[in-house]
Amino acid sequence: MQLQILLGLLLSIAIVSCNGLTMSGYLSKVDKARLAGVFKASWPLDDAATAHYALLGLTTLGVDAPSGVCEVVKKSANPSNIEAAYHASVAASLAKPACSLGGALKGLEARLDDASLSAESLLQLVTTLKNEKLPLDAKKVRSVMDRLLKDDSSAGTVACVLLAGLRIGLDKADLAKFKGDMKDALLQADESDGQYLYYDKGVYTTALVTEALLKTTDKLGEAVAPADKLVKLANYLLSRRQIYQFKSAAQLLVALKSFADSSVQSPVVLFLKSGATLSKSSGSGVVSVQLADVWGRPVSPAGASMTLASAKNTGSGAVFLKDAAMSVALASERSVFNIDFMKAKPTVGFYQLAVSAKSSEKRFLFPASIALQVKVVSTVAVQSMEVAVADRDQQSAPVPVKLTYPAKAKSQLEADSHQRLSAKFQITMSGDNTPVTVHQAFIRLNHLTANKEAIFVAEPDKDKVS
Known part of the structure; x- marks a missing residue:
């Protein structure tokens, strides 16, 4: 015998938490691949609405879509139905190669005179007229925008009106008149656990409002929404990234991409790039922390720096390191910062690292601090x-x-x-x-x-x- x-x-895992601004994650490669699979599963297409949202999702992800779009969307090109015309027009414009509706929507511009036009219908109508290069009376659209907001100041209405205004190319001075509406829309959101901000109508409305706020902010060139509220909106959307419904999933991606591409307010995620287990025996003890946007892309802000504020042994409670500067991994890319943790000769056990970062680029929204947990083994x-x-x-x-x-x-x-x-x-x-x-x-x-x-x-x- x-x-x-x-x-x-017992092996450790990386735990990320923050004080102040808190980002709960980012859209990973796995998330993107899963969502691309959701959209591709809609082929063969049955209707223009499905084609619209599937193509919007795949285009936002940068993924090529299957063929067989034009036959479906041409059947829905009906000028008497604003929503059907909208889905057909957007799907036709996103198809590769683009589909031509051949003037099937001619005369649709007359619907701008419809007194019962809703905010959603206005956005759909303006988008369709612009896509199809049909006559678009910007002054008339501007008048409808004012009427709609006077009758209904809900967040969904504000979002549709703002996006319609952006479609017709409103200048900064005119857009600035909607700052109060933007702030009111944020006040209507519900908050959960101090981390999430959302609207009771669900993912689609939350994502649509987010897109409108960010794109209007970019056009204005100045921050309107408080940074903490934007981060909470991003957290909510990221918490819903397992969604399967085409319309909501596509709009969620548009909103997250708007966060990542924003020239005014873009949240930064800090996460552990190196392994969470450090070995005394092998000497593998470098802790690497990555800077990324919510789309998962590395970011290298000008003048970026990172500090290990403290390293506390979770067993004894003793602070092991304090205010240690972290170095850039590569001089050509300031998105990863390293510190040789084993150089300080830690004992075996769990350590909670408090890490902070900052940069001279004001558009990046950094967390005040994050906590990363690593384990030293031997x-x-x-x-x-x-x-x-x-x-x-x-x-x-x-x-x-x-x-x-x-x-x-x-x-x-x-x-x-x-x-x-x-x-x-x-x-x-x-x-x-x-x-x-x-x-x-x-x-x-x-x-x-x-x-x-x-x-x-x-x-x-x-x-x-x-």
Whole structure:
């Protein structure tokens, strides 16, 4: 029978949390691939609305769409139905190569005189007229915008009106008149857990309002919305990135891309790029932190710097490092910052790192601080091992046999059903032989002839474990 020692070591994961502005993540490659699969699953297409949102999602992701779009959208090019015309026009413009509706929507511009036009219909109508290069009376659109906001100041209406204004090319002075409406729209949002901001109509409305706020802000060239509210909107949208509904998923992507591309207010995500486990034995102890936007793209802000404010041992509570500057990984790209954590000779255990970053570019919204958790580990050795056979009634003292693990005993041990086998050993750090308490240790007995095994949990000696 063969005896083996198995050590169970608890591995760590990276945990990100923040004080002040808090970003809960970013759109990863896996997220993008999954969403692309959701949109592609709509082929073969059944209607222009599905084609519109599937193409919008894939185009925003930068993914080529399957063919077979034009046949579907041409059937929906009906000037008597604003929504159907809108879906057909947008889908036709996004198709590769673009589809021509051949003047099928001629006369649609007359619908601007419809007194019952809603904010959503206005946005759809303006978008369609612009796409199809049909007559578009900007003054008439501007008048309808004022009428709509006078009758309804809901966030959805504000978003549609702002986007319609951007479509007709309103200048900064005219757009500035809507600052109050933008602020009112934000006040209508609900907040959850101090981290998320959203509208009760769901993902689509939240994403549409976000797009309108960001694109209007970019056109104005100045911040209108408080930074913390924008970050909470981004957090909500990121928390819903597992969505499968075409319309909401496509608009969610548009909103997140607007965050990443914003020239005025773009949240920055800090996350652990290196592994969360650092090894004393291998000397692999560099902690790397990545700067990225919500789209997952690395960002290199001008004058960016990063500081390890503190490193606290979560077991003892002792602060290990304080106010240590982190260095740029590559001079040509200031998106990754490193610090050689092992250089400070930490002991084995969990550490919570408080990291902060800043830059001279005001458009980037940095968290005040983030917390990253890493674990310092080391290879271990089995020392002072003894194996003994004794009677179960313990009337006779066991005679221990000393072993140098993993070598075999020099003599064969014999035991029967009236006896018990015991083993004692000590776990130490490789190199300096410092005793260490592991999370769990197991002893495995292998029966070489029968090819069977039994595994036992080794219990720590309470008198020798602190």
